[in-house]
Each structure stands twice: as C-alpha cells, then as structure tokens.
Amino acid sequence: MxxxxxxxxxxxxxxxxxxxxxxxxxxxxxxxxxxxxxxxxxxxxxxxxxxxxxxxxxxxxxxxxxxxxxxxxxxxxxxxxxxxxxxxxxxxxxxxxxxxxxxxxxxxNNRPPASLEARVVQDADRLDAIGAIGIARCFMFAGYKGEAMYHPELKPRDIITKEAYRQERSSAINHFYEKLLKLSELMTTETGKQMARERHQFLETFLHEFFAEWEGQR
Ligand code: ADP
Ligand code: NI
Known part of the structure; x- marks a missing residue:
C-alpha cells in the first residue's frame, strides 16, 4: 500500500x-x-x-x-x-x-542523530562531489563562477597530504583541498564509505597527474 x-x-x-x-x-x-x-x-x-x-x-x-x-x-x-x-x-x-x-x-545547530534514510541520501549527495563526476562538476562550477582552474603562485610541497593548504584566491584545484578530499571521511553508512573509497583514490590520482603535467613532467 x-x-x-x-x-x-x-x-x-x-x-x-x-x-x-x-x-x-x-x-x-x-x-x-x-x-x-x-x-x-x-x-x-x-x-x-x-x-x-x-x-x-x-x-x-x-x-x-x-x-x-x-x-x-x-x-x-x-x-x-x-x-x-x-x-x-x-x-x-x-x-x-x-x-x-x-x-x-x-x-x-544541535540536530538529533539523523535517520538511516537521511544518512543514505546525504552519502549519495556527497558521492556526486567526488570521483570523475565530482571532478567534472568542480571544474564546471569554477568556470560558472569565473574562477581559475588553478593558481600556481602558492605551491604546497606535498600537495596531496598537506591539510592546511590554502590559496588566497579560489580555484577549482583549491576546492579539492577545501572540500572534495574531505568528503570520503564524512560518509556515515558502510556502503557509502565503500563507494567513496575508489572515488577518493581517483581524486588523488587526478591531482598527481595534474601537477605532473603542469610542470611538464609527462
Ligand atoms: P551540493 O550538490 O552538495 O549542493 P554545492 O552546491 O556546494 O554542492 O556545489 C555544487 C558542485 O560544485 C559540487 O560538485 C561542488 O563540489 C562544486 N563546488 C562548490 N563550490 C565550489 C567552488 N568554490 N569551486 C569549485 N567547485 C565548487
Ligand atoms: Ni545535491
């Protein structure tokens, strides 16, 4: 019914x-x-x-x-x-x-613990911001806002692990550090965590490749 x-x-x-x-x-x-x-x-x-x-x-x-x-x-x-x-x-x-x-x-604010269904939908929404689709959306959004894809002026030594990395001006790459790389740890269902694992790996692979290409290393 x-x-x-x-x-x-x-x-x-x-x-x-x-x-x-x-x-x-x-x-x-x-x-x-x-x-x-x-x-x-x-x-x-x-x-x-x-x-x-x-x-x-x-x-x-x-x-x-x-x-x-x-x-x-x-x-x-x-x-x-x-x-x-x-x-x-x-x-x-x-x-x-x-x-x-x-x-x-x-x-x-102090919301009570979310229902299982709320956690499911929250994980699903977060998944769409990581992995290949998440990367595509991030660059689309930056373009829409008139932001650069990357500002090379401030270059962190270890780009993948550096937590505190911030750039003065926003860019698509900056958004990876502001948000995208943090999302896999915010998943609250086991299935969401599993699905996020590979997508997160893909973000890191993408960044390694991006910076290598940026420096003309491949
Ligand atoms: P949600 O779908 O959770 O409502 P947002 O509205 O915050 O997400 O963002 C929509 C998409 O744009 C997401 O993929 C997000 O990662 C990306 N995005 C949001 N802010 C920025 C930004 N400043 N630079 C690049 N991408 C962004
Ligand atoms: Ni959404």
Whole structure:
C-alpha cells in the first residue's frame, strides 16, 4: 500500500524537479539529482533502508536548497507545499522534510542523530562531489563562477597530504583541498564509505597527474 503511494509520488517528483532544474549549468541540473537518486537506491538496498523513501528524498533534495530560495526556511516550505498538494500522509511528509533538511544542512545547530534514510541520501549527495563526476562538476562550477582552474603562485610541497593548504584566491584545484578530499571521511553508512573509497583514490590520482603535467613532467 505504502510502496504504491510512494511509487506514484516518485514519478510526480521526477517531473517536478525536471521542470525546476531545466537547463541549470551550475552543477545542479536534473542529472545531478538523478545520479543522487540512483546512488541513494544502491546504498539503501545494501543498508536495509527504506529505498522508496530514499529515492523520493533524493529527487527532492535540491528543490529547497537555499541557493534557489531567499532562506533555508523558505526552501523547506517550498518543498513542503508541493508535498501537501500530493496524495501523501503527513507522516511521510515529515520524514521526507527531515531527510532533506539533513542533506542540505550546513552544520551548526544541535540536530538529533539523523535517520538511516537521511544518512543514505546525504552519502549519495556527497558521492556526486567526488570521483570523475565530482571532478567534472568542480571544474564546471569554477568556470560558472569565473574562477581559475588553478593558481600556481602558492605551491604546497606535498600537495596531496598537506591539510592546511590554502590559496588566497579560489580555484577549482583549491576546492579539492577545501572540500572534495574531505568528503570520503564524512560518509556515515558502510556502503557509502565503500563507494567513496575508489572515488577518493581517483581524486588523488587526478591531482598527481595534474601537477605532473603542469610542470611538464609527462
Ligand atoms: P551540493 O550538490 O552538495 O549542493 P554545492 O552546491 O556546494 O554542492 O556545489 C555544487 C558542485 O560544485 C559540487 O560538485 C561542488 O563540489 C562544486 N563546488 C562548490 N563550490 C565550489 C567552488 N568554490 N569551486 C569549485 N567547485 C565548487
Ligand atoms: Ni545535491
């Protein structure tokens, strides 16, 4: 009964976010959402989480992002209003909103430990920022913001392990150190951790190659 309820809703949500994200080129096109949704299903099935709920939350996870709304609260209400127009119980709405809040949550306040489903979707979203896709998104985003791909002026001695590395001006490569290289350690499900391992390795391989080529060493 509940699975049927969510299946119809998943289709509606897919159509809604396709319209919302349309031609976005800042890293939040529909395909980002679609990849998160597929990874969320993969993780949910392995972790024994509610796969339909995870898939639905993944589809909706960026619809209320504060990048597209005046505030986090406004974004949350936007998704909530859409859900209230669907044939879905209040209990399901509350669960979904809780997952989406966890995923877009920027840290700070004392939230209770997230549900398994929230952790699944959060891991799935983080996975899309690492590995080959993560690298592609990072350079797309930097281009979109008018940032450089790399500023060679400040060159760390050990580029891979240096934790404190910061560049004065932002660049795509800088973002690896600011965020991407840290994500694999932030995974909270076993399956997410496993999936992140190879993607993380790929980031390191990419950086080694990038700097070797930059110096004309290969
Ligand atoms: P999310 O999908 O978690 O909402 P963001 O909106 O923070 O992610 O970023 C979208 C994509 O752009 C991600 O892949 C992220 O790594 C990348 N990105 C974010 N900020 C920067 C930046 N300053 N430079 C390069 N890439 C960035
Ligand atoms: Ni996202």
């Amino acid at each position: 509940r699975v049927i309820e969510l299946k119809g809703l998943i289709l509606n949500a897919e159509n809604w976010v396709k319209q919302l994200f349309g031609e976005d080129t800042s890293g939040h096109d529909f395909y980002h959402t679609d990849r998160v949704r597929k990874a969320a299903r993969t993780i949910a099935e392995k972790e024994g989480a509610d796969a339909e709920l995870c898939e639905l939350a993944a589809l909706l996870h960026d619809a209320g992002d504060d990048k597209f709304h005046p505030s986090e609260e406004a974004g949350k209400q936007f998704v909530k209003r859409w859900l209230q127009k669907q044939e879905v119980t209040n209990e399901t709405i509350e669960k979904l909103v809780d997952i989406i809040e966890t995923v877009s949550f920027k840290g700070g």
